[in-house]
Amino acid sequence: MMARDFSWIRPEPWGIHVVPADAWIDTSRPVARALVTHGHADHARGGHGETVATPETLAIMKLRYQTDAGAVPVAYGETRSLGGGVEATWLPAGHVLGSAQILLEHAGERIIVTGDYKRRPDPTCPPFQVTPCDVLVTEATFGLPVFRHPPVEHEVAKLLKALADNPERCVLVGAYALGKAQRLIAEVRRAGHSAPIYLHGAMERMCRLYEEFGVDLGELRLVSDARKEEIAGHIVVCPPSALNDRWSRRLPEPITAMASGWMRVRQRARQRMVELPLVISDHADWDELTRTVEDVNPYETWITHGREEAMLRWCQLHQRRARALALLGYEDEDD
């Protein structure tokens, strides 16, 4: 068989170009037609002529950019013709609400761009769907063998224990405002914790949007509406940037926690001044990443944003064809 170059899809530093259809995946530049995997800001920029994404992702983008001009909704599993002989299908990625892998088919070849994903169950979105393809373009945010996320139940138990041990204090959890915060709340609810959870103002709208899409988050209150004493003994969720901000002075002796895959490495937690690290991530860990390559079993694996070197090495050790793509701006510091 001739070497296949898959030249109809071209990775550029600012996004992945689907050449025959002149469409761009998760591009950081304004283009005529953008295909978007999910709503995180480094993947879903505004200002495109047309934006094709799941209805959930489009709703998230509308919330952020105040406009849905050019929005083209596409349901999970639905196939669309993009022109130039390219067909695209959005498949669940299990990352956050609305997150999708994009399957592209052209001239008998199949390429999947995973966007961000994980393989663990998440009460806020449907699970990652394993789909055969020729090229798997996979993320590698946690692409090092030291990253093995513990079971989420274990981390939630740690959080609830800290809360029970310190009834006069509160636990302030820094969590990504889109996805992590809502998943954390949903998991805390699943563990049987029904007390009100307090939110930083920046969290509110995204939580309401999740609820509109049918994710039950229980009773949520705003810190700004509450008295200090009332918050003692409760969970407070804020964006990671607010953890060590003056804002947190209004809270009763907060225990600083952060929900992130980076918390697996002690110095990372220390760098964020975190007292209670919670290893909860919406990205695949090392085992999930390598298992996904094995499950999908593509002809070739392209590795993006993250620790590409280690994934490349793993592919080499397992006789798998692979290359690293240099895409800009996808360093997920807060996950």
Place this chain on the structure above:
Amino acid sequence: MEEFAALLDSLVYTRSRNAKLKLLADYLRDTPDPDRGWALAALTDGLDFPAVKSSTIRNLLSERVDPILYALSRDFVGDSAETASLLWPEPEAAPSPPSVAEAVDALAHMTRASVMSELPRLLDRLDSDGRYALLKMATGAMRIGISARLAKTAFAQAFGVGVEEVEEHWHGQTPPYTALFAWAAHGEEAPSSEGIPLFRPFMLAHPLDETVVDMADYAAEWKWDGIRVQLVRAGDQTRVYSRSGDDISGTFPEVAASLPFEAVLDGELLVRGSHQGGEEGGAANFNALQQRLGRKVVSKKMLAEYPAFVRLYDALIVDGEDLRELPWEQRRQHLEALMPRLDPGDFDISQVIEAKTLDELAAIRERARDDAIEGVMLKRRDSPYIAGRRTGYWYKWKRDPLLVDCVMMYAQRGNGRRSSFYSDYTFGCWDGDPDQGAELLPVGKAYSGITDEELKWLDKYVRNHTVNRFGPVRETERTLVLEVAFDSIHSSRRHKSGVAMRFPRIHRIRTDKPAHEADRIDSLKAMIRD
């Protein structure tokens, strides 16, 4: 072991001194003997297991993990023990963790021949936090900011006894300190402290900054670039204490053996050489001293190549007489009178600098650049010796740094607090006119001076502007100007640029300045004064 691992983790994540004290005190109160004693020894670096080295960990891992994946992981995590604890294959059976005492016993019995088979058996009984604690304990590199002083304070707090009493009874005790716990926890008779060389907290200085002092009231001394030590001789023992009160006598046995009478002396520990002046000959620069720091075993070769001595600043107690209440001037006289009783090979006295005014002193301070002296000290002539920092008595006045604009060339990840960030930068200057095709030559490497925010920014910059990778090193686009501060610059044949900086640190990030406007090597050479 689980409780110890949990304690260790909490200590890692706790910043406040009071919170650390509470964690430690709770553990010491609630944990039975002998585990708490062993834990205390581990936390204060009081244990040594010669069979386990950090190379042992690397070798163990290389049998289980691909070496490249290990190297990438170690590079990211920035700590061998932690990397190993995370990479170690999870045991199939539920862990049955050993007690701290059991682990200590097993580690103490390992030999270089048996460690490769016995350490894995211990690791297999632990979860990842337990493995971290075990490996940290085994290699004796806790680095979690627990000084001997802090541990003693926690011990005192745990049992409601005085910290001075603890200090007194601690000496001469060995892990697991059973007699010490019996005294503090159960009211049994205290271990004897007769003739024990105790540590007295140091007197410290404030930065001078904008303060103006009258030189009639103050004496000036050099601030030497070594490590501050206290020498204590009592009974027939001598101890060398570091600034934090850690006993470093084992690292500097020749210094500990050199004090021939009972005294408590304050001075700077230095290594012989020709860089830093003094009345009785010179000292080497800090690099030479660094060869000796942190070693538990000191070879004859080390002693011969890097002989240490103490440059004395002050006398606290001499022949049983406590001088601390006396004014500095009188203590200084006592100290000077002491010198003939000391071997000039082991001791000299820190010179007093003659300066009538601050301006005169500033001029002397500036000229001293070549000596790698950190700056000058100002001590009020009537100041008693008081523990800690008291306003108005002692000031330190460091020299102003030199500044040049350099261009970032390479970056590497850091260790410790800065692990996983690209925080070590190599930078260069032009070897001619950049518009006429001049090249950048590396002139130095720095990993400090920046805030956490700047660190994050630079880390992102490096990731997005990498043009080449050489193992852990990233070559960056040559576009970013860094303003670099340093203490002095010397000619060097080892470097292609012909210059070597002393104490370079990043002063400012100059995004406003184009790379071709960075400094040329010629201007750096003009700053050389040796």
